[in-house]
Amino acid sequence: MLPQSGTSQPKFVGLGQYQIATTTPDSLNKTDFSEGGQTYVKGTLALECPHIRTFLAAKTIVExxxxxxxxxxxxxxxxxxxxCDYSDALQNMFQKQYGLGTHKKTMNHQLCSQPGSESMALWGEFWQNADIMAFAIHAKGITNDCTYRATNSLIIISQTMSALSSECNLQEQLPFAETFTKTIK
Structure with a gap:
């Protein structure tokens, strides 16, 4: 059954039990998650971002x-x-709950500074619910460290809290989010 056009989709605030602005580190299952390393201010190796903590799970079950x-x-x-990785199963679940996102055509970005290196192709779709944005980012090509990478990621982010942490380098935790966001605006 297809959703009727003109009806609004449910508003998203996270992914399953992981809810933006609600979930705390203390609520995480300690057997699934490990705390990531220290996050630093962009362009530095010594200035820490003390307000930022990251937690990683190689594999977990959500819904x-x-x-x-x-x-x-x-x-x-x-x-x-x-x-997280944007698998076919997650894509099906996400689109059933929130509908199709706004499609963003392929954009090529020269991330590697070596002469003659190929560009990184980014494309995907995005959803917005007030302050919260979700991006399904598909990337294929040469990264800023001049290595080949092909990935599909789902990123859900609070724009307000992201702006508060904008000086912090979260490229490893949120791959291509900053570059993809710039193509939307």
Whole structure:
């Protein structure tokens, strides 16, 4: 059964039990998650971002779906960003709950500074619910460290809390989110 056009989709606030601005590090299952390393201010190796904590799960179950490479980012102990692999099963669940996102055509970005290197192709779709945005990002090509990478990621983020942490380097935890966001605006 297809949803009727003109009807609104349910509003998203996270992924399953992981809810933006509600989930805290203390509520996480300690057997699934390990705390990530210290996050630093962009362009530095010594200036820490003390308000940021990250937790990683190689594999966990969310709403009966196996989720891999789940990363939860907290700002002052409140969840503000979620990143995970965007598998076919997760895509089916997400689109059933929230509908099709707004499609963003393929954009090529030169991330590697080596002469003659190929670009990184980014495409996907996005959803917005007030302050919270979700991105399904598909990336294929040469990264900023000049290695080949092909990935499909789902990122859900609070724009307000993300702005508060914008000086912090979260590229590893939220791959291609910053670059993809720039193509939307």
């Amino acid at each position: 009966d779906i196996a989720i891999t490479n789940l990363v939860l980012c907290f700002f002052d102990e409140k969840l503000f960003a979620i990143s």
